Amino acid sequence: MRRIFLCSVIMTFCLATPAFSQFVVTDPALTQLSQITWAKELKQAYEQFKVLDNSRNILTESLDLYRKVSGLIQNSKMVLNVLKLQGEMLKISATECSRTDIYTQEGYNAYTKVLNDIMEESITSFDLLRTIISPDLKMTDGERLKIIIDLDAKLRAQQDKLLDERARFNTVNDAIKRIAALKSDKS
Known part of the structure; x- marks a missing residue:
């Protein structure tokens, strides 16, 4: 008797609980557009990563060469400044390429793109430095x-431009x- 009562209470509870559902709606055009946009953003991120990775590799190689070059060049503040500037530019570019507070894509x-161009110019300069400090x-x-x-x-000019x-x-x-905030306040 207890089992029957318990089963009937459970069945009543299950049947009395309202069920909600929603139709699944698909939009093939919007799905295609989203995939194209995602692919473009992925390609751009890959290109930015490639430039930053090249800069990092050149910086690492230059530091290795710097350790091998003569004492006069090694103690030169200019070489240290060039290495420091490249590191700072790399850090700024990495930060800027990963921003999320943008309003227009x-x-x-x-x-x-401008940042990538500047970093590519600095990579060329760094290749020259690597050649110069080579023993x-x-x-x-x-x-x-x-x-x-x-x-x-x-x-320094490239850093100023950056x-x-x-x-x-x-x-x-x-x-x-600010314009978006003003428009939302008027609405």
Whole structure:
């Protein structure tokens, strides 16, 4: 009797509980568009990663060569400055390429393209530095220092360009945020 009563209570409870469901709606066009957008973003992220990875590899190789070069070049503050500038630029680019506070994807895509161009220029400069500080290259320390001083000036200009682009993007991005906030307040 107890079992029958318990079964009837359970059945009553199960049948009395309302069931909710929802139809599954699919939109093939939207699905296709989402897949295309995702593929473009994945390709862009891969390209950004490739530039940053190349910069990191060149920096590592240059540090290894730096350890092998003559004492005068090794103690030169210019070489240290060039290495430091490249590291700072790499850090800024990595941070900027992984931002999530963007309001327009098109503007951010253009911005990261400029960052990639700047980093590719710095990679070229770094390749030259790597060649210059190589102990196999037949140059005097004075000739090496002259080229290193030129590289330092070039990297400083590239870093300034990188910082200017970041400031420009931040200004535009902040303005778009404010406009969106004003539009949502009026609604």
